[in-house]
Amino acid sequence: MNRLRSSSGSRVNAIWVLTLVLTLGSVLLASHHNSSGRLTTSTAEAMAVLALAAVKVLCIIWNFMEVRDAPRWLRHWTIGWVGGLWLTIVVVYLY
Amino acid sequence: MLQDVAPSPATARAGRLLGDLNVWIFVLGDLVFFGAYFVIFMVYRHQETAVFLASQRHLSLIAGALNTMVLLTSSRFVALAVQAARRGESERARRLISYGGLFGVAFVAIKAFEWAHEIGHGFTLVRNDFFMFYFMLTGVHLFHVLLGLVILVVANRELRSPERCRSWIVESGAAYWHMVDLLWVVIFALLYLVR
Numbered sequence: 001m002n003r004l005r006s007s008s009g010s011r012v013n014a015i016w017v018l019t020l021v022l023t024l025g026s027v028l029l030a031s032h033h034n035s036s037g038r039l040t041t042s043t044a045e046a047m048a049v050l051a052l053a054a055v056k057v058l059c060i061i062w063n064f065m066e067v068r069d070a071p072r073w074l075r076h077w078t079i080g081w082v083g084g085l086w087l088t089i090v091v092v093y094l095y
Numbered sequence: 096m097l098q099d100v101a102p103s104p105a106t107a108r109a110g111r112l113l114g115d116l117n118v119w120i121f122v123l124g125d126l127v128f129f130g131a132y133f134v135i136f137m138v139y140r141h142q143e144t145a146v147f148l149a150s151q152r153h154l155s156l157i158a159g160a161l162n163t164m165v166l167l168t169s170s171r172f173v174a175l176a177v178q179a180a181r182r183g184e185s186e187r188a189r190r191l192i193s194y195g196g197l198f199g200v201a202f203v204a205i206k207a208f209e210w211a212h213e214i215g216h217g218f219t220l221v222r223n224d225f226f227m228f229y230f231m232l233t234g235v236h237l238f239h240v241l242l243g244l245v246i247l248v249v250a251n252r253e254l255r256s257p258e259r260c261r262s263w264i265v266e267s268g269a270a271y272w273h274m275v276d277l278l279w280v281v282i283f284a285l286l287y288l289v290r
Contacts, residue, residue, distance in 0.1 A: 009175060012174045016171040020167060020168075023160060024160075030290065031156070049284055050284060050289060053281060056280045057277045057280050060170065064170050064173075064276070065277075069110060069111055070110045071111075074110070074112065075110070077123060081123075081126050081127075081130060088137070089137050089285070092134065
């Protein structure tokens with residue numbers, strides 16, 4: 001019981017720390033100033049910010065929402081939602 | 096105790112839901128609704144890039160980042176609460192859910208402060224399309240946070256008597272709260288970070 005408690009709690013804590021680090025990383029990416037002192041991001045930085053957000057969303061779905069243990073239809077549906085949404089956002093951003 | 100920690104081999108193969116199927120249908124419907132809203136936001140952003148970029152500079156990156164970390168921390172406590180409840184540790188689960196709720200209240204407070212700051216500087220719903228999306232998206236999300244807080248209170252009360260605890264209420268509440276968290280992660284990226 002203690003081993004199970006320790007391993008499942010450690011996983012949640014590890015995911016939590018990872019998402020916090022990714023949040024700080026994405027803020028740093030979005031904190032560049034251009035020559036006129038305004039915040040800006042290059043296309044590559046914007047793509048990196050979106051990628052970090054996608055990883056955080058997948059971490060929440062897979063681990064906090066326990067979709068990793070869910071029926072196959074739910075795993076496919078949620079991954080499809082993330083993939084479809086991010087693909088659409090990136091296409092519209094780059095268009 | 097909510098349920099055994101180790102599922103049977105048959106359950107493991109078929110997979111198991113965190114909470115009730117009806118709540119998941121609601122969660123998936125919400126994801127579709129917000130997903131459509133995010134895409135519409137990006138289309139408007141594409142059409143009015145200069146207005147959106149100029150308006151975005153008036154948002155507080157610090158407040159947005161702080162709220163992201165606050166909700167992620169809240170989700171951590173709620174995830175740990177579900178695990179504690181499954182082991183039959185009702186008191187610990189209740190304490191963890193309460194911590195999760197307190198961080199949810201902190202999110203509301205930071206958001207209220209941020210809105211007051213924006214409105215105080217004349218950036219209201221009717222200022223332009225960017226602020227229309229800003230207040231609508233964050234407003235609908237805030238409603239979800241408030242509803243989530245009520246659900247966490249219900250889950251907390253459910254854990255008061257472990258012997259007649261309905262597991263689906265605690266787990267469904269957690270699934271809903273994590274959805275609120277992940278939606279904010281997308282809102283933060285699109286409204287505050289991507290330029």
